[in-house]
Amino acid sequence: KNQVEQSPQSLIILEGKNCTLQCNYTVSPFSNLRWYKQDTGRGPVSLTIMTFSENTKSNGRYTATLDADTKQSSLHITASQLSDSASYICVVSAWGSYIPTFGRGTSLIVHP
């Protein structure tokens, strides 16, 4: 069964600090991995999308990495801001499937 596990479930950091969120998956055959940011009461917003041949992709202060061999991805947030407080969702798609597998998300709270 395809699964996506995210850790930690929740994280509290101080403004200005860096943090890293983890995503492990068992989806096969792998097609792509996406990271989304979801603010409370809003729909998810796409941060990055990576295919098998890509091992890093950045979007401003967000940098995603992918290790397709170990089936792991991480999302690194640099110099956190209060507006980074949100849920971060990892989504993995398999070749030939229209149904991606969503992780349950990591809830990030940034305190001033």
Next chain:
Amino acid sequence: NAGVTQTPKFRVLKTGQSMTLLCAQDMNHEYMYWYRQDPGMGLRLIHYSVGEGTTAKGEVPDGYNVSRLKKQNFLLGLESAAPSQTSVYFCASSYGEDYGYTFGSGTRLTVV
């Protein structure tokens, strides 16, 4: 550019009532999706469409029907609402499976 627009934003239904949720996108995306999001769970795909006039079942299709008569619109119907359908519903669209999704802002549905 409005992106993905969902109507209504909130709705309370009595058990057994029916309703239709409307999703409209102005990005000329081929693919459209309906998801539900429940506390502590990842987003789950209800139905999806890969083009005008096409629909297909996702992970949790029971109790829902959909139609895609026009490329820009994707309708989600509840024929006889049940309390288990209390959830937040998100519509999304994309150019294809290798592209990120654009999500709407959600519809919060309560069935009493």
